[in-house]
Amino acid sequence: MILLQITNQSNPLNISGVLFFGTMGMLALAIGLVLFIIFHQRRVIRYQLQLKEMEEEQQKILLNASIRWQEEERQRIAADLHDDAGPLLATARLYLNENLVKQDISTQLQSIYNAKQIIDDTIQLIRNISHSLMPPTLKNFGLESAVNDLFQKISGSGSMNASSRFHDYRQRLRPEQELLVFRVIQELVNNILKHSNASFIHVTQNYNADKFFIRLHHDGRGITQADVERLNKSALGLGLKNIQSRARVLQAKIDFEKDMSQTYYKVTLEVPVEEYEMIT
């Protein structure tokens, strides 16, 4: 309205110029705005495509790591069965061959005793293989007992002090979640034993706001999130990729960092848990 009043007083000859430049200015503004939106959208699309490609690549690496890990696990079980159980059973068979009936009674008894001993060893071996696949403590008594059991074995060796403290584990997770969390802890501990030269490992558990937390501290040579991301892009770090693959199945977040005091390395596993997922 102010514009109208001004133009009422202004020279009519100038109106043509004002009209032309005003219209052109407004059109430039409108077209500029539309073009900005279009180019911005294109940039967003390009960025999202790149992000998708990166995610697919990451997914592929994790899948490959998972497959490789499965193959290695199968090979280990096959080797255990072939190299240990196979010869033991073959030896037991030798003791129990057809000629045994032709032997005197004391030799027969000795052979049967030896065969029994070998079969007992084989049973123990198969039990160990089975336990390595699914720890019975985990199945029967839960994650806390399984972790304590694992840490007792480590501490028992005398080379490292391993301890755990579960602050809020009145309710157990679902069996498949427990197994995955246990495998993650196992793999982390395994990495610490192999690479960190630590003198202690301490695991704590907490439950807060529908999230199940596992924190693992050690005083050895550790890795941070930046190292994890670097290793993710390389073919190295199969164990680490397995950890991430399991974390992804759990829909969990895993962080590798240095402690606030800059003395210890800390790994935090944050598993989202709904109330109904927990079994008493």
Added chain:
Amino acid sequence: MVFFLAIYSIIVNFFILSNRQLWQYSFLIGRIATIVEFSLFSIFFFRVIESRTFKKGMVAISILMAAYLIYSLITFSNNSFDSVPSGITAMVFFIYCIFYLFERVRDPTSLFLYSSPAFWIVVAIIIYSAGTFFPFIYAQDYINKSGFNQEYTLIHSTLYILKNLLFSAAMLISDKTIKSSYPMNKKK
């Protein structure tokens, strides 16, 4: 809405051009066209804009504008162009368009924006509103001057054709692949 507006424009222009006696009522017809256009575009923006707060503002603006447009239609003389409602309408649409575009930029799910008919309708409205703003506000005083009238007709006609071309493009665009991305195309 755009389709109805196009039909309305065709009918009005056809009658004005075919009957010279109606030329004397061209300003009145123009003002009625402004009301129709404002109503249809407001409904369109109400459907495509997602922000509830902005929608509440739109309702308030629409009520005030409707009251003013009807008042100006009744009180203003028949033989002159009324710049105020046309200028305000153009500005209001310009703001609506900017808000719509701003909303779409902020929404990370609305990809391939230019494949949506709503986007091209908004482009048509923003270009037409921006381009006709100055001619509209000067028209009240200068429409009877031949130099201005020629310029006004040139600018308005060009933008009117462009607007209708963009509307046609919007109506022709097939939007099957991105139906879910836009509120206008969501099935209720």
